[in-house]
Amino acid sequence: MAKSKTARTALTGQRLTAQRRLLFDLLRKGKGHPDVDELYRQAKQLDPRISLSTVYRNLRLFKKLGLVEELHLEEEHHHYESRPTTEHYHLVCRGCGQVVEFRSPHVDKLKQEVGQEHRYAILGADVSLVGYCPRCQANRQKV
Amino acid sequence: MAKSKTARTALTGQRLTAQRRLLFDLLRKGKGHPDVDELYRQAKQLDPRISLSTVYRNLRLFKKLGLVEELHLEEEHHHYESRPTTEHYHLVCRGCGQVVEFRSPHVDKLKQEVGQEHRYAILGADVSLVGYCPRCQANRQKV
């Protein structure tokens, strides 16, 4: 029964306000990849007084502490997800927007080889594959 | 002396205005990965009356026509580059912002395997590696 990191231990050094814990928990327990507005919406249902600024401020903090990952999908704004135990990547459907997570040893190879070749110290990789999911492929046939 | 695609042939169906050709040529011939403001700045030097809206509108068009690639580097706004003959990826220094282009067969493998596994029709991959370049690694030692 491995207990997931609690807000208390993850946020050492920072004050554990009600809003902060709420946002942290939503990101931890939520399944998707919410954008700021979606997270704000969810948070408001549990604490109607929370402000959008607080959401932005805490996302920035979580990101700085390495607790969340900021995703640059195909859209204008960002999406966020609680940092996974292992780095993973995203497969995005251009038709319906569905996001599938995947992992692959090819990316490790890539980081190793490219880092070596250019003598970079690699910190991480941001990989998004774009395509059409099975359902959207089928729908496109019809048109 | 292979001539690169001209604005005329690339933009068939669209009107070839002076502004459009100017922007197209800047992206084609320019070496970097300009963001909107940088491109606007360059364009204004050659046509002081060009408007920022026109830059935005044409970037959107070029993107739709597949003539430029929109890069999601680590920043808030986007960067653009003329679409290369072969898909490539970016290695970004978190210290100085330098961008190195690279290609790798590992990404093809990745597309093939992940596409197959999830039955997606893959259109493309957006890959950014982040790290510190040799120079920034050296500078960090000192601190």
Added chain:
DNA sequence: CTAAGTGCAAAGTATTTGCAATTGG
């Protein structure tokens, strides 16, 4: 107690749009 955090409104940045004037084909 007091520095860190919050809510709110206002400001700042990035991008899009309505519209009258211009222009490529």
Added chain:
DNA sequence: CCAATTGCAAATACTTTGCACTTAG
């Protein structure tokens, strides 16, 4: 000629910030 495109200004979308009030530690 006339629909597409432009410049401009205004609108929208996204994010940050100043400040007075609140609160965790």
